[in-house]
Amino acid sequence: MPNLTLEDIARQAGVSRSTASRVVNDDPNVSESARKRVQEVIQSTSYHPHPAARSLASHRSWMIGLVLPRSVSNFFIDPYFPRLTQGVAQACNQHNYTLGLFLMETKEDERRIFPRISHKGLLDGIILQTAQMEDKIIDRLLKSDFPVIVAGRPFNSRGISFIDVDNVNAAQGAVRYLIQLGYFRIATITGRMNSTAGIDRLEGYKKAIMERGWEVDEGLIAEGDFSELSGYAAMQRLLLVKPDAVFVASDTMAIGAIRAAQEAGLHVPNDISFVGFDDLPVASQSEIKLTTIRQPIVQFGARAVETLIDMIDNGIKPSRRIIMDTELVIRDSCGALQKYVDKAKLEKVNDYGSARIY
Template identity: 30%
Template structure:
């Protein structure tokens, strides 16, 4: 038999309206009464009707994560798994449930997030990507829905966002290779429509220019954030008549593809080609050889994004005094893949 608010109220010796106020966190309910009622709820196995509660409070205590591509492809990259872990951990601690939304293309993503927000199934959204001219971001901003972007937006500079300084991170990665004596340094990039790809490419170019090194178009290859992109890039790079001696790679998963391609071609890392990557997922340390990588604090990116979104939901008009853009510090973790100075 289903336990109701009236059953809880009768056992606790209070009115049903008092039980409702306990559920909503009403400030006039004493700590003693709140503890007593919640204890009886637990004893009786009472679970509040979330749908009914949301109709009264006009909130759902749920947020959604908008994935940038079909889930089966995305979850092959441990970066997103760790990012989502940070989001879910903080949301759970704040009493929020998390829904995940994805689509095969931008239209499907837009349809999915529109259904969730217009249908009042979630209170806000976290986007795990930032694209140039993004229709999903346009929809969220034009309708005033609470949202946080992991990354940054060129179009909406005042949009709530949590990010790494990707320009400086790539600058630091490239500068490390230069400090090891490399002068011919290539770059394996991600999709050009993603702002993270553009920012990391910008940081690489800035370091090359400031150190007076040569930059060649054939030393820059674009792809996806997948192992296969790194694997395919090696067939191209290692057949160049004047190939790089080192690479900056946009993502650790892409680096695994680079290592696989080099191994099949009988080249050694770092002796034949040194590399530095991004994200510092746990497997980077366990690869052969261990990969030097920029640690961008993936878990903290997700945790902070969730925290910022929930604060904006609970206090939509509150002036925090802080910038809308939160930057998580990065650091270079040097391992064997870059610890080699090329012969002059």
């Protein structure tokens, strides 16, 4: 039915125009019977409110911004970000919001874009990918008193709403599992040490080593930057100290690390074992299926949207802090000492958290 107006919807539903408007804009001050009649007419006629009119009526733009600061330079090559964006986009669609993507690749981008996104008008709220230590965009957004949720723990979390996983506990569980399989020279390839994810996952590695009563060997720690190339380069350095297992702080780096080990003539998992972090599709699709920590990336993005909408509807205070669950997914890459596997499966699951065997 073409060119329907809100007045047409109200007349067919037998309600006033203002009541129909409140239903369209999700106003709670409508009786259930009236809401049901209006929604049935909307569904039967495929009516869609005019975006500009909807914004004027609700004093909202119905747009959420996903903002990636300058320090997130690998958006187009790291498979983590498309999955995060997928979750954000799906939740925006479900809640009738439009998603805007803002990439601040240079200082000039930040100078031009920041004033547009930091005040109500263009956006109703912002999901900000957590920045590196030296990036001050989070501080600038907080000063604007604007609904913002950060994806990933920020360095200074006081008064900031954020969503993350418990990176320390998850990494600790991964290394505990390797210890329980019987490995002694467990190395790690970290993420960037100016990122909270890199710092927290290294802390988890160290905690697992120390709780075993071992000293942390700095020679078994190599820094990467979450890219496959950095995992490859870090593994080349670690090969000189002959680890028998490696906890890698991302699946993407783990793929690079495994390639370096294979090029050095090592068999995975017979000669050296690996555990990654993320459970990206590549973890289960590669030739050697990767044992890894699964974090719910798509759900992570969706939960960020839902939390941000709650902030838009109900105010930014108190700050929200959402910690989502992780899971150890056991596949082929950590099976070098098979005699320990059955024992670990049956007896030790509770020592490293939720686990799933593949």
